[in-house]
Amino acid sequence: MDIAVAGGTGVVGSRIVRIAQARGHATRALSRSAGVDVRTGVGLEGALRGADAVIDVLNIETLSEKAATRFFRTATSNLLDAEGRAGVEHHIALSIVGVDRVPHGYYGAKLAQEGLVASHAVPWTILRATQFHDFAAQMHARLAFGPVHPVAHMRTQPVAVDEVAARLVDLAEGSPQGRARDLSGPQEEDLADMMRAWARRSGGRGWMPRIRVPGAFGAAMRDGSLLPGPDAERGRVTFEEWLAAQPVG
Numbered sequence: 001m002d003i004a005v006a007g008g009t010g011v012v013g014s015r016i017v018r019i020a021q022a023r024g025h026a027t028r029a030l031s032r033s034a035g036v037d038v039r040t041g042v043g044l045e046g047a048l049r050g051a052d053a054v055i056d057v058l059n060i061e062t063l064s065e066k067a068a069t070r071f072f073r074t075a076t077s078n079l080l081d082a083e084g085r086a087g088v089e090h091h092i093a094l095s096i097v098g099v100d101r102v103p104h105g106y107y108g109a110k111l112a113q114e115g116l117v118a119s120h121a122v123p124w125t126i127l128r129a130t131q132f133h134d135f136a137a138q139m140h141a142r143l144a145f146g147p148v149h150p151v152a153h154m155r156t157q158p159v160a161v162d163e164v165a166a167r168l169v170d171l172a173e174g175s176p177q178g179r180a181r182d183l184s185g186p187q188e189e190d191l192a193d194m195m196r197a198w199a200r201r202s203g204g205r206g207w208m209p210r211i212r213v214p215g216a217f218g219a220a221m222r223d224g225s226l227l228p229g230p231d232a233e234r235g236r237v238t239f240e241e242w243l244a245a246q247p248v249g
């Protein structure tokens with residue numbers, strides 16, 4: 001197969017490319033560093049020519065719902081419209097477990113993205129996955145006030161990014177199925193504990209106080225709305241196993 005990966009140079013995208021190539025597929029990574037800007041459309045048309053399927057793992061690093069929604073609406077519409085013109089027969093999008101129960105902030109933007117995918121003419125599959133194992137490290141980098149890295153009181157069941165990437169390639173190899181079975185890691189964790197454990201291992205610095213995010217968003221993070229349901233597929237790699245394989249800082 002010929003698989004285009006939108007966001008194919010990112011955390012999950014680069015793994016998708018590697019796994020797809022190892023299975024004998026032709027791949028192309030769509031990213032600004034590869035000369036394709038999905039938000040403006042520059043380079044997009046040519047980049048999709050001949051692709052059988054597109055896996056969308058684009059991302060914007062922001063905690064602002066407004067900025068994230070603007071990005072995902074524009075990029076998703078541009079991508080789907082270009083796929084329609086190029087005759088792509090399957091669009092696979094990666095979303096997040098619980099976005100419909102937590103329609104706030106970044107998660108609200110991902111829900112808007114799902115809506116665009118589900119209402120477009122290009123046949124589609126959406127996979128919702130839980131947070132990746134390195135989510136706590138990402139939050140440490142993104143949210144800092146000097147040496148203070150506030151960490152939300154949040155229940156999560158993190159998953160190995162390689163397992164998410166492999167599942168997305170499985171889905172691209174199959175037929176469009178609408179919502180696929182959710183994918184999560186094997187066990188629940190507390191985000192603040194994850195961040196502190198990651199910092200001890202990697203040499204990450206600063207004070208990491210656990211905070212109660214106010215309002216409905218914060219309540220949903222605490223009440224388990226982002227956890228997988230009983231029907232979700234569970235990955236095998238625990239956060240502890242993942243951490244033990246990370247370089248010591």
Ligand SMILES: NC(=O)c1ccc[n+]([C@@H]2O[C@H](COP(=O)([O-])OP(=O)(O)OC[C@H]3O[C@@H](n4cnc5c(N)ncnc54)[C@H](OP(=O)(O)O)[C@@H]3O)[C@@H](O)[C@H]2O)c1
Pocket residue numbers: 006007008009010011012013030031032033034036037038039040056057058059060061075094095096097110129130131132133135
């Ligand atoms: N992190 C998690 O815990 C988690 C959990 C579940 C689902 N997800 C979802 O997984 C997806 C990927 O996340 P990630 O952490 O792998 O992302 P990431 O590492 O930030 O990678 C983002 C990718 O998008 C590309 N990109 C950004 N803007 C672009 C543009 N205008 N045009 C073309 N390419 C663009 C980037 O390349 P350039 O910068 O070169 O353009 C990069 O390849 C996201 O949609 C996220 O919601 C994440």
